[in-house]
Amino acid sequence: MGVEGIGAKVLRKEDRRFITGQGRYTDDMSVPGMKYAAFVRSPHAHAKITSIDASAAREMPGFIEFLDGQQLKADGIGNIICGWAVTSKDGSPMKMGAYPALADGIVRYVGQPIGIVIAETQAQARDAAEGVMIEYEELPVVVNGPDAMKAGAPQLHPEAENNICFDWELGDADATAKAFENPAKVIKLDIVNNRLSPNPIEPRAALGHYNSAEDHYTCYTTSQNPHVARLVMSAFYNVAPEHKLRVIAPDVGGGFGAKIYIYPEEIVCLWASKRTHVPVKWTSDRTEAFLTDAHGRDHVSDVEMALDANNKILGLRVNTVANLGAYMSLFSSATPTYLYATLLSGQYNIPAIYANVKGVYTNTAPVDAYRGAGRPEATYVIERTMETAARELGMSPAEFRRINFIREFPHQTPVIMNYDTGDFEATMEAAMKTADVAGFEGRRQEAKSRGKLRGLGMSCYIEACGIAPSKAVGSLGAGVGLWESAEVRVNPVGTIEILTGSHSHGQGHETTFAQVVSQRFGVPVDNVQIVHGDTDKVQFGMGTYGSRSGAVGCSAISKALDKVEAKAKKIGAHLLEADEGDIVIENGEVKVAGTDKKLAWHEVCLGAYTGHNLPDGMEPGLKEGAFYDPQNFTFPAGCYICEVEVDPDTGVTEIVQFVAADDFGNIINPMIVEGQVHGGLAQGIGQALLEGVNYDETGQLVTASYMDYAMPRAWDLPMFKVETLVTPCTTNPLGLKGCGEAGAIGSPPAVMNAITDAIGNNDLTMPATPEKVWNAINAVN
Template sequence: MGAPLIGARIPRKEDYRFLTGAGQYTDDVTLPRQTYAAFVRSPHAHAKIKSVNTAKAKGAPGVLGVYTGEEIAAAKLGGLPCGWLITDVNGQPMKEPPYPVIAQGKVRHVGERVAVVVAETQEQARDAAELVQVDYEVLQAVADGRLARAKGAPQLHDIAPDNTCYVWALGDKAAVDAAFAKAAHVTKLDFVNNRLIPNAIEPRAANGSYSRADDSYTLYVSSQNPHVERLLMTAFVMGLPEHKVRVVAPDVGGGFGSKIYLYGEDVVVTWASKQLGRPVKWTADRSESYVSDAHGRDHHTIAELAMDKDGKFLAMRVKTTANVGAYLSTFASCIPTILYATLLAGQYTTPVIHAEVTAVFTNTAPVDAYRGAGRPEATYVVERLVETAAREMKMDPAEIRRKNFIRSFPYQTPVALLYDTGNYDATMDAAQKLADVAGYAARKKASEAKGKLRGLGYAAYIEACGIAPSAVAGSLGARAGLYEAGEVRVHPTGTVTVFTGSHSHGQGHETTFAQVVADRLGLPVENVDIVHGDTSKILFGMGTYGSRSIAVGGTAIVKALDKIIAKGKKIAAHLLEASESDIEYANGEFKVAGTDKKKMFGEVAFAAYVPHNYPHDKLEPGLNENAFYDPSNFTFPAGTYVCEVEVDPETGVVKIERWSAVDDFGKIINPMIVEGQVHGGLAQGIGQAMTEGAKYDSHGQLVTGSFMDYCIPRADDLPSFQVDTRETPCTHNPLGVKGCGEAGAIGAPAALINAITDALGVKDIPMPATPQTVWRALQQKKAA
């Protein structure tokens, strides 16, 4: 065997098909007798539907069916469920208003589905959709979460007075208040964590088909978790037996969270395919994506940090209003609570923390998990507070962090999590070196000589990944388990197909997972293929989000591999006429310990499938094993980012001069893929901090409804990233892995805003810090 495969920069197996246009996305799937759906969407943020007249549309060329909320109600299709129950401060369950797949009687956000037209061609469906006449009675709207509970605010749902979904809290309030009372200094910030629009490169798409032959359905859908999609759709919405529905998520062009959820369109095309006896396909255009994909973030937070005179953290107090949009999307309720407040300890020993979160409904698109999901919001709170505290205490921002780092593990935080391991000094030290912090003063001087402002900012983030121990999640309100399944099928000739419940939509699982398998079995990596994304092929799966794939999905595969090796040892012992306990497996060979007697992996596989000489009395033929893995804890990736910016005070343009990122992801399987994930995450985090921000006007119209106004960062907005890693292996999974997909998006915004506020010499600046925002901040400072 050659060099070890764990830690090898193996080029991605999937790139050949992606780069040569051979990928098969949902929209590429065109079935015999295919039809096409177009949705009529609400132009109003809040309105009563007085009538929907479909007569003209029904008579348009090529039209096969037009369905409104009325038909959906008559068909007894349920509403979209929420997968996490939050219990409020009074012990009451959160308010869960009905979320119909097509609006019933009222629309609550621009872009909400009002009707669907199915036709022979996509153009015919769209043409006819324009002929559906909807008579609306327009109502006052509320889009800003801060105004949702104001007196006289328009009310969205009868069952949710004051537009309140829940008021939830975590931590010891009395202890926090007591600590604040004796603090030498309190740092306070009041800010908005801006709403983001995911913009996966492949828009959402769904193609449902019904087979009369066996009364079954197949749904092709651009999804991050086909089994969850199937479970929610069959059990909670359509009332179908699960075994009659196959969900396939083929190649998926990005998700960032937005494709975790069950959407109304998926249900409608599946249902309509039976009504029409023909497959029904819908592919969002970009304009639809903007108004109908679940958005991310949108918090308003008041945060305070109490310190003693030496800058030792005593307590933290956080009050957040989370705008969840018009309806509860699949995991909307747990993002601003379970995945947010539990991370407020950060990397620090802050002994007591109290967080109160109020989730409100507004006339905007639903908000749910988006790359990082709660943890970027938490990191922004902690790291903006810490940096601001350092400035106010006239301390070095790295020193105040070091003064408060957790150094003893396992560490129980005051906000429920138990960190198994970490080494925050290691990533801080390495990041400071990489960033050449020592040379910063000279660079600042050089900038000043050119009339420019220079600033430096840190973010030392932590995240909880490897989601999640099912029992813990369940006790916190999860309505699903969060384990993962894997199956290893060894073929008679010794090649291997692995089936995983994780889903790859850009992460590179086909390569990373193959490396794990090939390394463990001692096989060439090309002998291993990874299959994912099809409920008819894969046992079960909870899918990919929360940086969980390698830590949970990868471990499930490892467990199955261990079973393969154990069975292989039994077969080899028989073939080699040795005791099973004497068989050792390494480098693709089953060996009798201390001898040169051996059988190759392929020989053992062959014996399993051609069992002429085989221990039939003790063993079944075949070599195929599966495993489920439910983690015992979260994993805790952490790291330090250092950002250095130069600001042009004449225009407000910020240029990122240096970006140094040192992450601790535990053991790394493929450093090249990890670097790619970090780069992508950083780009998204920088986007949030500098360019991206969804804006609704006071009427609930989305002002940033296209790339003309919503700015995804381009390559020339970004610096050349310097990235490095430190490895503190996770203690509770066999690979020692933690996950890396979200880190960049979690840590980047705070580092960048810390750098910009340092350059400008201001306490705070809102995100996105666009040139105009930066220029205004400088004008205000001048005027003050």
């Protein structure tokens, strides 16, 4: 490893602009003549719009224009699409209700955009938006997934009978039924996975600018995948032709999934800019973010696990109702199906698995991928069940897991996934050692002497990253390929620009991607520039989500570097009059192996551009591109151990220790990987202890501010004990598995297993608030 190569702790190149206040986020952008937008949103969860009257708003100071769904429709702006077509078990396609960017006569969740007001200032736009008078005829409301399927429930979309969008299955129903015919024991559990709001601290924003002189469109937006935004806005929404639309996602202040989707607001701002001939900027406030950013999770499941007399798992059966919200968001069909049920085998040999998932419409905000996207839900199902089974069997949870671990690779699960590698025993042993599990009983007794209830909980997760082989996902219904692209531009002076389709919104790509280049050629990371987030600069890309930037994005860079290296070696061999096979490039030099003949890296690069002395027939220049399509998913896995103390008088839980032992394959920058784990753990612990999106029965969101939705704060979290073990991924060139989501995937069951262990009552749902914990303690006493 070089000092700045793969595996080195390199401080982040991008930090300086952020710590000096010079980051450039979408709301920091302004262009001459720019005006401000505010959206008129539905105050009702389900209603017919009977009239819209903007006449009062038009008289207000600074008012420029009001546009609504009728004009949008008249201009041929297309409905919001879902990018993954899921097929129900009866063979029928999913039943999608139409989702216009501005409501078309009916609203189905509080906050749904109805119109846009454009005014001179942001405050004037908001004032005028309040001046738009809309009359409604209210309709009955349903907010809960299981309730929405009941007879007589309010119907949201005419296409979806009983509000069921899809009734999907995975696995072998007959084989699983057989596993339950004569088991030694069956473990049953009801599981609720609470609804969350992703809450990147930068609210969403969009600046649409139509330039009539050039007939060209620019959209600055808070996106994790600007190229996908451009494709979708041009091909499906007809806002602008793809070749005349530039989408820029500048510095983006966190995403966590919420900024994957192409929302109504950016479409409408771009369209409104063309209608009004002014650049239009909209910035969400936090309440709008709670109302309209896609939510995550919200599953209700029943689980059965069959065991044989040796405590080996025979089969697993899971029925899940996934609340989709009022409309299908971009990946909302894939998240509770192919990203969820395919991980239900966990780290274990399970011969038969059957999962049924019903995706259900309710009068709530759309639900889609949030950090982990389906895998946290699967991990919660399997790891709560494993711990429950161990307790019912009177075994140690570690021993029960140990006898069921997968130990041979590759391993084909009954639910599509083929795990290439892993060592589950190793991560569990490492975590148990760091957590001093052997000393836990002593600590429990000591806590008891202080009147506290101490508990220990474990979670052995596996997840799937590096989404995904295009052919495979295409056969399962994906509307796009999930490869990544990269271009390596070597400048005549030897500095290097990497143009990547991945997008960094906190992950540190400007540093880690430069380390991959430094590793290859021995050039300093300061001589490498990472270019991303601008469709005019980078040809194409699928963006960053699903922990794919390392496994897929860096693989594309690696592939392009292969081509640059090959050409540089040819030039070097020619200039040094050596055999191409004898050339090595290291430490910034192009050398003939075993001799002292060498050229500086920049001499070869300059030679490529002067073209004065190149091999016959070689084109000048040193620039290569690559598209990388993964062969398989990657499978990060690990073991998390949480230790809690609960105060029985107040129900307050304190996390006294949290240990994470992860296997992410090879690691580019351990400092950044640890940071990703910390952040993921905080979100997972937040889900377990604090966070929950709550709608009341009328569909009003009662958790629409940081006064009401409990975000994890510094006080709520411990210092984490994080370590990594390595089994390199076998299916990509750098052996990377991905680390962005593991913390959020693995931690909720560890926390809940710890609390339920402490209080001796397994009947507890997330978030485990003091009130719920106190009630659960008193229910068993």
